[in-house]
């Protein structure tokens with residue numbers, strides 16, 4: 249039976265009781281973490297979001313009905329007590345508890361609510377599986393670590409908001425019922441009741457609205473924005489997620505980057521107490537690909553990639569020679585002090601690993617400390633060429649060398665993956681580092697083999713670099729964009745760009761992307777028209793707050809930093825959504841499901 253507060257008021261939260269309060273009478277309320285009945289004395293750990301404190305029911309000092317309440321307590325009962333703060337006996341001090349030097353001797357109590365035995369353990373480190381944790385998320389969220397993460401999340405959004413406001417930005421909300429935004433994912437659709445046969449789309453981002461706000465003269469916009477992308481489930485994706493979205497007028501990339509890195513610095517200061525050195529380093533996309541084999545390089549360790557076409561030209565090994573002559577690339581990395589740690593079997597496993605990135609194979613060499621050489625290719629090389637290659641790659645006794653020959657982007661990507669795997673396996677990653685950097689000058693367009701046409705590498709509103717305008721008609725694939733990504737320890741945190749602000753260029757962009765004039769106007773006519781009425785140059789950025797929280801808290805999954813996340817298969821196990829709806833509701837929406845589609 250639930251009880252009412254009946255005039256009781258809480259004085260402090262459980263974790264706030266300190267030694268300075270000894271002797272004071274106070275009222276506390278919270279959940280019973282556990283109650284230990286020692287016969288005549290009952291120790292109860294009372295918990296709330298601030299922490300835990302021990303409250304004590306003593307049979308010899310309490311009326312029988314109050315003591316009986318202590319006896320009735322079970323885990324997760326909601327309890328209110330009135331009592332006096334006391335110092336614990338020296339041998340009863342609990343150093344593992346923040347309030348472990350004190351306890352509260354109960355004088356009066358109220359069981360505000362009973363609780364059935366919880367289906368999961370409400371304590372950190374419990375081994376319940378994730379499905380049951382998600383089903384009983386409200387209990388899972390009672391765990392101290394989960395509460396800490398959620399409170400940190402609130403702090404992070406507050407730090408971001410404060411920073412944005414201090415930089416002259418204003419927060420605007422944009423619609424959730426909208427039209428498709430071309431961010432490259434599938435839309436969630438909402439069928440309209442009023443307009444039979446028509447749908448709204450949930451926004452993949454507020455992209456178009458924020459650009460229109462710049463047209464509207466708002467100058468500096470931001471929003472802690474919810475975005476929706478119907479993507480196939482992957483470990484690090486959620487169908488709905490939150491990003492800090494911003495847009496500014498009359499700016500170049502550096503201006504946007506300065507605001508964004510300022511927001512990151514504010515967050516790092518708030519959550520980690522770290523002063524992030526600003527400005528953050530910048531690296532062009534081309535350098536990132538050539539040195540790290542990735543557009544989101546992890547710069548916490550070196551082991552960078554070298555192009556060795558010149559070193560292997562005429563080396564005697566036909567695979568390399570043919571690659572160089574055929575216009576492909578041969579790239580290499582040296583793994584320091586790795587020779588002894590990689591057996592033949594492991595080398596073969598690495599070879600299989602790179603093949604999954606579509607290269608034909610991996611050439612390797614281990615120069616043992618004693619000077620002996622194990623290698624998949626050295627025997628084919630002329631001695632002189634091998635020496636020159638080893639010198640170029642700074643291969644010393646104890647080191648291992650890896651080479652890949654293939655088409656440039658494929659070879660670099662595979663080598664980048666190998667670099668990451670070796671770093672993890674050889675323990676080269678300094679986990680204490682927070683390496684943030686900007687990757688700039690991405691290609692504007694990407695060739696899509698499947699559709700046999702170009703796609704926007706960022707999104708179709710991205711401005712080409714002025715220097716590359718001349719290439720737009722002749723070599724569109726070589727055109728660089730005024731776009732930039734922020735990368736944190738090898739993870740992409742967000743991206744942005746300067747936007748096209750001319751209607752005619754925007755229309756040409758749509759035509760490169762394969763839209764006919766009619767299609768472009770049908771889908772984006774409102775925007776193309778809007779651009780005719782005095783659009784300021786503008787640009788912006790967006791970064792994922794869920795991902796940032798995951799990095800800051802060291803969580804393994806996005807689900808651990810979102811209060812009510814979707815499971816891997818995009819369903820909510822707690823509310824059991826998506827779920828069937830009554831026929832009547834479907835009819836109102838002018839929908840009929842094919843019975844064959846039923847799960």
Ligand code: ASP
Pocket residue numbers: 431452453454455494743744745788789790
């Ligand atoms: N709308 C983009 C995104 O969500 C970011 C931007 O260009 O501002 O990735």
